[in-house]
Amino acid sequence: MFTDHGSRSGWLQEYVGIAGRRKLCRPALLAYDMRIDLHIGGFTIALDEPDNHPVVDWPVPLYEAYLTSEADSPDLWFAVSIIHPLPVLPTGELLFDAEHGQWRLFKAGSEYLFESLDPMTLLPRCRAILDRDFSVGQVWLCGQATTEGRAWNPLDLLNPLIDMCLLTRLTRAGGLLLHAAGVVSDDGVWVFTGDSGAGKSTLSGWCKTQGMAVLNDERIIMKRKDDRLVVWGTPWVGTGGVSMNQCGPLARLHCIRHGNNGHSMRGLRSAEASQLILRQCTVPHWDPDGLEGMLSLLDILVTEADCVDLAFEHDPKVVDYLRLSSATPFALIP
Numbered sequence: 001m002f003t004d005h006g007s008r009s010g011w012l013q014e015y016v017g018i019a020g021r022r023k024l025c026r027p028a029l030l031a032y033d034m035r036i037d038l039h040i041g042g043f044t045i046a047l048d049e050p051d052n053h054p055v056v057d058w059p060v061p062l063y064e065a066y067l068t069s070e071a072d073s074p075d076l077w078f079a080v081s082i083i084h085p086l087p088v089l090p091t092g093e094l095l096f097d098a099e100h101g102q103w104r105l106f107k108a109g110s111e112y113l114f115e116s117l118d119p120m121t122l123l124p125r126c127r128a129i130l131d132r133d134f135s136v137g138q139v140w141l142c143g144q145a146t147t148e149g150r151a152w153n154p155l156d157l158l159n160p161l162i163d164m165c166l167l168t169r170l171t172r173a174g175g176l177l178l179h180a181a182g183v184v185s186d187d188g189v190w191v192f193t194g195d196s197g198a199g200k201s202t203l204s205g206w207c208k209t210q211g212m213a214v215l216n217d218e219r220i221i222m223k224r225k226d227d228r229l230v231v232w233g234t235p236w237v238g239t240g241g242v243s244m245n246q247c248g249p250l251a252r253l254h255c256i257r258h259g260n261n262g263h264s265m266r267g268l269r270s271a272e273a274s275q276l277i278l279r280q281c282t283v284p285h286w287d288p289d290g291l292e293g294m295l296s297l298l299d300i301l302v303t304e305a306d307c308v309d310l311a312f313e314h315d316p317k318v319v320d321y322l323r324l325s326s327a328t329p330f331a332l333i334p
Helices: 154-170 200-209 268-279 288-304 318-323
Strands: 002-004 034-040 043-049 078-080 095-096 102-108 112-117 126-132 136-141 144-146 150-151 176-185 188-193 214-218 219-225 230-234 249-256 264-267 307-312
Touching: 043 154, 102 154, 112 154, 126 154, 136 154, 136 188, 136 288, 154 176, 154 288, 176 200, 176 230, 176 249, 176 288, 188 200, 200 214, 200 318, 214 219, 214 230, 219 288, 249 268, 268 288, 307 318
Parallel strands: 043 078, 078 136, 188 249, 249 307
Antiparallel strands: 002 034, 034 043, 095 102, 102 112, 112 126, 126 136, 144 150, 176 188, 176 214, 176 219, 219 230, 230 249, 264 307
């Protein structure tokens, strides 16, 4: 939820995260002037900015369904400081360099230092110190000069900083982020995964036309909950622009491709399914624990779930073909 508390109660935390100083830790929750709370994939995320700088281009439609009321103990918490120039912080070992320096992650003692660049100027736009769990961060953001003072856009933090931290937390908890569409069928969530252009948005669009709910047409989160695999919608959409902040149990996962002679479906052996699905997973290359958690869920997915190869012609009747295997109706999990 996007809230303005009106009166400042003071900065919650002084940065003391470099090795040899006091450990970065989650503060007691006090009132902040500006706070944005999100709920994505079962995780609560809080951005706290104490100085009430103007916020621009927010909220955006894609995130509106993911705004939520303030959580007393958010899973991920970030204290945001709008400042120019950014503080110069010592770095340790380089752990990951994405897109030729667009963002980088370093070790910083027992913690981590994150830095991202402005894509237009290629100058540093954001720096952050993150705790070892990727759950708490002190963030410095350049923002932009306006007539009302220095303003900031939350999207500059959500991508890539918050996305990176969320992916790390998700995979460490045994979940995964999959390049896939999720559609609510009568017997659970159908997942369609495949390379770009394979037809995820097309299939989900045909399903939507027939009255089926679409959790997302590009990226879904999958986790294990109460001994079953659960699929969450995310705000990261494809060409269909469809997103729902809900989840449901996995019914079947389809590795999709274009066919020429009608529609066909066949079961996949675990090894074949694992290879196809792994190609579509967003991998936390910087975090061995996250990689282990992601691969653990992938193993459960290909051994316990119904994973199939789906070849389909460009024909909306493929939805009827898919419905032939429908079973007992289910309810979305709020």
